[in-house]
Amino acid sequence: MTPSAALPAEVETLIGAVQYEETSEFPVERGYIWTSLSSVENGNPLFWDDSVAAELTDGPIAPPSMISTWFRPHHWAPGRTEQKLPLRIHFDLKEKLDLPEAVMSDNSVVFHEPVRPGDVLSTRQILRAVSDEKSTKLGTGRFWEIDVEYHNQRGELVAVESWTGFGYRRPS
Amino acid sequence: MTFEDIAAGDELKPLAYDVTATTVVLGALATRDWRPMHHDHYFAVERNGVKDIFMNAPNQAAWFERYVTDWTGPRGRLGRMRFRMKGSVFPGDTMVLAGTVRSTEVDDAGCGWAELDVTLSVEGDVKTECAVRVAVPTAGDDNPWSRRGDRWRP
Numbered sequence: 001m002t003p004s005a006a007l008p009a010e011v012e013t014l015i016g017a018v019q020y021e022e023t024s025e026f027p028v029e030r031g032y033i034w035t036s037l038s039s040v041e042n043g044n045p046l047f048w049d050d051s052v053a054a055e056l057t058d059g060p061i062a063p064p065s066m067i068s069t070w071f072r073p074h075h076w077a078p079g080r081t082e083q084k085l086p087l088r089i090h091f092d093l094k095e096k097l098d099l100p101e102a103v104m105s106d107n108s109v110v111f112h113e114p115v116r117p118g119d120v121l122s123t124r125q126i127l128r129a130v131s132d133e134k135s136t137k138l139g140t141g142r143f144w145e146i147d148v149e150y151h152n153q154r155g156e157l158v159a160v161e162s163w164t165g166f167g168y169r170r171p172s
Numbered sequence: 173m174t175f176e177d178i179a180a181g182d183e184l185k186p187l188a189y190d191v192t193a194t195t196v197v198l199g200a201l202a203t204r205d206w207r208p209m210h211h212d213h214y215f216a217v218e219r220n221g222v223k224d225i226f227m228n229a230p231n232q233a234a235w236f237e238r239y240v241t242d243w244t245g246p247r248g249r250l251g252r253m254r255f256r257m258k259g260s261v262f263p264g265d266t267m268v269l270a271g272t273v274r275s276t277e278v279d280d281a282g283c284g285w286a287e288l289d290v291t292l293s294v295e296g297d298v299k300t301e302c303a304v305r306v307a308v309p310t311a312g313d314d315n316p317w318s319r320r321g322d323r324w325r326p
Binding site: 039 | 189195198199201202203204205206219220221229230231233234235236237238241242246247249250251252253254255256257315317320324326
């Protein structure tokens with residue numbers, strides 16, 4: 001077996017550090033909520049019938065599973081010279097570890113306060129762990145775990161999302 | 173549905189859906205995922221080494237949410253979802269969502285919970301596993317959405 005290469009110090013120091021504290025580029029809005037519901041043919045009246053939303057949630061809310069949607073950057077924006085990347089730590093690790101390909105394997109999310117139309121969310125990313133080198137059917141690389149914490153404009157925690165990614169080099 | 177209607181071992185009614193390119197692309201754009209492997213066939217084949225564009229994870233999360241809340245009704249409130257991606261879902265696949273109640277509990281705050289094991293399969297092969305913790309009403313007048321702070325323990 002080939003010994004696993006040591007984790008670069010510049011990556012080691014990032015583990016546990018809070019990075020990329022950002023505010024969403026746009027408020028939560030119902031058009032996207034309905035587009036998402038439509039994409040999966042979700043007829044839950046909580047999201048379509050305002051009287052149900054008023055009774056159960058004191059007004060409209062977003063489906064909890066949409067949480068990451070509110071933080072994906074626009075594909076283009078005026079004055080921007082590079083495409084802004086979501087989950088920046090993931091792409092940083094690809095570059096710092098020289099692993100050109102990557103996939104996401106595990107994703108978990110814990111839901112707290114409901115997200116409502118008009119909310120402006122903020123987020124921060126935390127690298128939790130990076131594995132030794134592993135070989136899979138995709139190639140050889142490393143797994144990493146990243147947490148994304150989401151808060152609303154009132155400072156309330158709305159969700160914590162955890163991602164496991166695998167960055168790799170395809171077999172030549 | 174209330175907590176008393178649920179027991180460990182209960183099976184949810186499966187949901188079958190024929191996936192098309194529109195399903196994949198609509199799902200990706202609805203989740204603001206512009207990455208080309210979810211809309212560009214040639215990128216998916218040549219860069220990712222797979223046979224076609226494939227469903228993205230956030231859209232699969234939306235499918236799982238729809239499946240679970242179809243079962244609970246609108247008072248069902250998701251507390252936690254954990255996904256394990258084992259394979260990709262492509263246009264032309266018929267995906268089948270199925271689920272089982274692993275356990276139930278009423279927590280110290282009086283909230284009723286069901287822990288579910290849900291799968292998304294194609295031709296019997298599990299492509300994604302999703303463990304779901306969902307709050308359900310303990311009685312007809314209970315509303316899990318009204319819980320805040322220490323009364324909400326997802």
